[in-house]
Amino acid sequence: xxxxxxxxxxxxxxxxxxxxxxxxxxxxxxxxxxxxxxxxxxxxxxxxxxxxxxxxxxxxxxxxxxxxxxxxxxxxxxxxxxxxxxxxxxxxxxxxxxxxxxxxxxxxxxxxxxxxxxxxxxxxxxxxxxxxxxxxxxxxxxxxxxxxxxxxxxxxxxxxxxxxxxxxxxxxxxxxxxxxxxxxxxxxxxxxxxxxxxxxxxxxxxxxxxxxxxxxxxxxxxxxxxxxxxxxxxxxxxxxxxxxxxxxxxxxxxxxxxxxxxxxxxxxxxxxxxxxxxxxxxxxxxxxxxxxxxxxxxxxxxxxxxxxxxxxxxxxxxxxxxxxxxxxxxxxxxxxxxxxxxxxxxxxxxxxxxxx
Amino acid sequence: xxxxxxxxxxxxxxxxxxxxxxxxxxxxxxxxxxxxxxxxxxxxxxxxxxxxxxxxxxxxxxxxxxxxxxxxxxxxxxxxxxxxxxxxxxxxxxxxxxxxxxxxxxxxxxxxxxxxxxxxxxxxxxxxxxxxxxxxxxxxxxxxxxxxxxxxxxxxxxxxxxxxxxxxxxxxxxxxxxxxxxxxxxxxxxxxxxxxxxxxxxxxxxxxxxxxxxxxxxxxxxxxxxxxxxxxxxxxxxxxxxxxxxxxxxxxxxxxxxxxxxxxxxxxxxxxxxxxxxxxxxxxxxxxxxxxxxxxxxxxxxxxxxxxxxxxxxxxxxxxxxxxxxxxxxxxxxxxxxxxxxxxxxxxxxxxxxxxxxxxxxxxxxxxxxxxxxxxxxxxxxxxxxxxxxxxxxxxxxxxxxxxxxxxxxxxxxxx
Numbered sequence: 001x002x003x004x005x006x007x008x009x010x011x012x013x014x015x016x017x018x019x020x021x022x023x024x025x026x027x028x029x030x031x032x033x034x035x036x037x038x039x040x041x042x043x044x045x046x047x048x049x050x051x052x053x054x055x056x057x058x059x060x061x062x063x064x065x066x067x068x069x070x071x072x073x074x075x076x077x078x079x080x081x082x083x084x085x086x087x088x089x090x091x092x093x094x095x096x097x098x099x100x101x102x103x104x105x106x107x108x109x110x111x112x113x114x115x116x117x118x119x120x121x122x123x124x125x126x127x128x129x130x131x132x133x134x135x136x137x138x139x140x141x142x143x144x145x146x147x148x149x150x151x152x153x154x155x156x157x158x159x160x161x162x163x164x165x166x167x168x169x170x171x172x173x174x175x176x177x178x179x180x181x182x183x184x185x186x187x188x189x190x191x192x193x194x195x196x197x198x199x200x201x202x203x204x205x206x207x208x209x210x211x212x213x214x215x216x217x218x219x220x221x222x223x224x225x226x227x228x229x230x231x232x233x234x235x236x237x238x239x240x241x242x243x244x245x246x247x248x249x250x251x252x253x254x255x256x257x258x259x260x261x262x263x264x265x266x267x268x269x270x271x272x273x274x275x276x277x278x279x280x281x282x283x284x285x286x287x288x289x290x291x292x293x294x295x296x297x298x299x300x301x302x303x304x305x306x307x308x309x310x311x312x313x314x315x316x317x318x319x320x321x322x323x324x325x326x327x328x329x330x331x332x333x334x335x336x337x338x339x340x341x342x343x344x345x346x347x348x349x350x351x352x353x354x355x356x
Numbered sequence: 357x358x359x360x361x362x363x364x365x366x367x368x369x370x371x372x373x374x375x376x377x378x379x380x381x382x383x384x385x386x387x388x389x390x391x392x393x394x395x396x397x398x399x400x401x402x403x404x405x406x407x408x409x410x411x412x413x414x415x416x417x418x419x420x421x422x423x424x425x426x427x428x429x430x431x432x433x434x435x436x437x438x439x440x441x442x443x444x445x446x447x448x449x450x451x452x453x454x455x456x457x458x459x460x461x462x463x464x465x466x467x468x469x470x471x472x473x474x475x476x477x478x479x480x481x482x483x484x485x486x487x488x489x490x491x492x493x494x495x496x497x498x499x500x501x502x503x504x505x506x507x508x509x510x511x512x513x514x515x516x517x518x519x520x521x522x523x524x525x526x527x528x529x530x531x532x533x534x535x536x537x538x539x540x541x542x543x544x545x546x547x548x549x550x551x552x553x554x555x556x557x558x559x560x561x562x563x564x565x566x567x568x569x570x571x572x573x574x575x576x577x578x579x580x581x582x583x584x585x586x587x588x589x590x591x592x593x594x595x596x597x598x599x600x601x602x603x604x605x606x607x608x609x610x611x612x613x614x615x616x617x618x619x620x621x622x623x624x625x626x627x628x629x630x631x632x633x634x635x636x637x638x639x640x641x642x643x644x645x646x647x648x649x650x651x652x653x654x655x656x657x658x659x660x661x662x663x664x665x666x667x668x669x670x671x672x673x674x675x676x677x678x679x680x681x682x683x684x685x686x687x688x689x690x691x692x693x694x695x696x697x698x699x700x701x702x703x704x705x706x707x708x709x710x711x712x713x714x715x716x717x718x719x720x721x722x723x724x725x726x727x728x729x730x731x732x733x734x735x736x737x738x739x740x741x742x743x744x745x746x747x748x749x750x751x752x753x754x755x756x757x758x759x760x761x762x763x764x765x766x767x768x769x770x771x772x
Contacts, residue, residue, distance in 0.1 A: 011547030149373030
C-alpha cells in the first residue's frame with residue numbers, strides 16, 4: 001500500500017471566491033430589497049447597483065446530471081455563479097434585469113419550479129429516510145416529492161399569510177427541525193428485541209441510559225445477557241434503537257405518521273415556538289402518502305383562509321384559539337394531545353379564557 | 357458484469373408530477389453500463405424499492421473513515437446485501453461547503469466528476485447538517501474520493517460526538533438586514549475547531565449556527581447548541597418618506613393592521629402625517645416591521661450579536677430552545693472576533709468537562725442551572741436572560757447581599 005496522504009485540515013473555504021462578483025462588490029453595502037414577482041428578489045446596494053435573484057426548487061437528492069444542468073444555466077445567465085439556500089432551493093443571481101425573464105423560462109422549461117420567496121410554501125426540509133439513514137421509520141425524498149407535487153402552486157405563488165416552513169422527519173429524533181407543519185414518524189409499539197444479538201452488539205448500560213422514561217433494564221434471556229423493556233412505561237420513542245439495533249422500533253404497520261403545527265425558529269413578532277401535535281395514527285403509505293397530504297392540505301387551507309397577513313401558523317392559532325383550530329380542520333382532539341411530559345402543565349389552560 | 361435495471365413499480369410512481377423527481381435522477385445514474393455509478397445505482401434502486409414495498413430501512417452503520425480523521429464518513433452497509441450486492445456499501449462523505457452555500461460552476465462540475473468516478477453520482481445539496489452529502493461510496497473508494505475533494509480545498513464535516521458542521525444565513529453578502537458578518541463568524545469559529553470536528557471526543561455533538569437577525573434564516577435558535585443571532589442597540593433606521601409611500605401603497609388601515617398592530621411590544625404608532633412613531637426603548641428587535649417595510653426600515657447602526665445556548669430537539673429530556681447567555685456583543689474588529697472565539701472555546705471546554713455522556717448543552721444547563729453555566733463560562737448575569745424572575749420560593753438566598761453588591765457595582769457599565 002502506498003503511503004497515505006495526510007488530510008489538509010483547511011476547514012471551510014472562503015465564500016467570496018465563489019460569490020457572484022456583484023455580491024463581493026456590495027458586500028455589507030446593501031440598502032434595501034423587494035420582490036418584483038414571486039420567485040424573484042431584487043437587492044439594491046447603496047451604490048445603486050442591483051442584483052436580481054431567481055429562486056427555484058430542486059429535488060435536493062441531486063444526480064450529477066441534474067447538477068450539471070444547473071451549472072449550464074448558471075454559466076449561461078450568471079457568469080458561472082450559483083448558490084443554494086438552507087432548504088435546498090437554488091438561487092441564480094444576475095445584475096442584468098433583462099436576463100430575469102429568460103432565466104425563469106429556462107428554469108421552468110428544465111423542470112425547476114421558480115418560487116419559494118416571500119409568503120409562499122417553501123421547499124420541505126428533507127432528511128435521509130430509507131435512501132441512506134440507518135434508523136428510518138419512513139422515506140424522506142418520497143414524502144417530500146409527493147407533497148411538493150401537491151403544493152407546487154403554493155411554492156410558485158406568494159399567497160400565504162406568511163411563509164410556511166414544512167419539515168419531515170423519519171424518526172422521533174426529528175432531524176427536520178421545527179416547522180409550521182412538521183410531518184414526523186411516531187412509533188406506536190415498543191421495540192421488538194432480538195435477544196440473541198443484544199449482548200454482542202449493544203453496550204447495555206449506554207442503552208439503558210438513553211431511555212427517557214427508564215423503561216429498559218438488564219435481563220438474562222435464554223441464558224444470554226440482554227435487555228428488557230417495561231412496556232407499560234415505554235413511550236415508543238425509539239431512542240434505544242440507534243445504540244442497539246437489535247431493539248427494532250420500526251414497524252411497517254405500527255410506525256405511524258404524526259402531524260405537528262405551529263413551530264418556528266424565528267423571533268419575529270412572537271418568540272420561537274415548538275410545533276404542537278395535531279394529528280397522529282396516519283399510515284406510512286408509500287409511495288405517495290395520500291393520507292398525510294390530505295391532512296396537510298386541510299391545515300394549509302384553514303390557515304390560508306383565516307390567518308391575518310404576516311401571522312405564522314402558530315401565531316394564527318394562538319390568536320384564534322385551539323378550539324377553533326380543531327373546528328376549522330375537523331381533526332379529532334384526543335387525550336394524546338394533552339401534554340403529560342415534564343413541564344407539560346405549562347400547556348394546560350390555567351385561566352377562565354374559554355372559546356365557544 | 358452487465359446488469360439489468362431493477363423493477364421499481366412503487367418508485368416509478370414518484371416520477372410523475374410537477375416537482376423534480378429524485379427517482380428520475382437515480383434511474384439516470386443507474387442507466388448505462390461501464391461506470392461505477394451505473395452498477396451502484398442499480399443496486400440502490402433495488403434496495404430502495406424493497407424498502408418501499410416492505411416499509412423498512414435496510415442500512416446499518418459500521419466503521420469507515422479516512423486517514424488522519426476520526427469522523428466525517430457516514431458508513432452504510434446493507435442488511436440485504438445478498439439481494440443487492442452492487443450497493444452493499446453505500447457510505448456518505450460529509451463535506452463542508454463554503455459558508456452561505458456559494459459555488460462556482462467549475463467547482464460543482466469538478467465535484468460531479470469526482471463523484472461519478474468514485475461514487476454513485478448522487479450528491480445532496482445539502483444535508484440537514486449543512487454538509488454536502490456525497491452519498492453512495494464503496495469502502496475502497498472513500499479515501500481516493502476524499503483525497504481529490506480535499507485537494508480541491510474542501511474539508512470534511514462533523515459527525516458523532518464532536519463539533520459539527522455549521523450553517524449560516526446569506527448575511528451581508530446579499531442582505532441589508534444582517535447585523536453581523538455571518539459568513540466571517542462561521543468561518544472563524546469552524547476553522548478554529550477543526551480538531552474537534554475531525555477527532556470527536558466530546559460527550560455529544562456541539563453545533564454552531566449563525567443568523568444575521570431575529571428572522572433566524574439559519575434556524576439556529578432551536579437547532580444549535582450555540583446560536584449566534586444578529587441584533588442592534590441603537591435606534592432602528594427609519595426613512596419617513598418611504599414609510600409614507602408604504603402607507604399609501606397599503607392604505608392606512610392595512611398599514612396599521614400589518615405593521616403597527618403586529619408589533620409584539622406595541623412600540624409603533626402611525627402619526628397623523630403617515631410617518632412612523634418608534635418607541636425604541638420598547639422595541640425588542642424582532643424584525644417584523646422591517647420585514648414588511650424593506651425600503652423604509654432597517655436595523656440600527658450599532659450592530660452586533662446575541663448568543664443563545666442550549667437549543668436541541670426531543671431526545672432525551674424533551675425539546676429545548678436556546679436561551680440567552682450573551683444579550684449583546686460587538687463583532688466588528690479582529691479583537692471582537694478573538695473574543696467570540698475565546699467564548700466559543702470556553703463553551704466547548706465547559707461542555708467537555710461537565711456534560712454527561714450523550715447529553716447536549718441544553719440538557720446540561722437544565723441539569724446544572726443557567727447560573728452555574730454562566731459562572732463556568734465567566735459570563736455576567738443579565739436581566740435579558742429571563743422571561744421573568746422565578747415564581748417559586750424554593751431557593752436559598754443567604755448570599756443575597758453579596759450578589760446585590762455585585763449587581764450594583766456593575767451599574768455604571770449597565771449601558772454596555
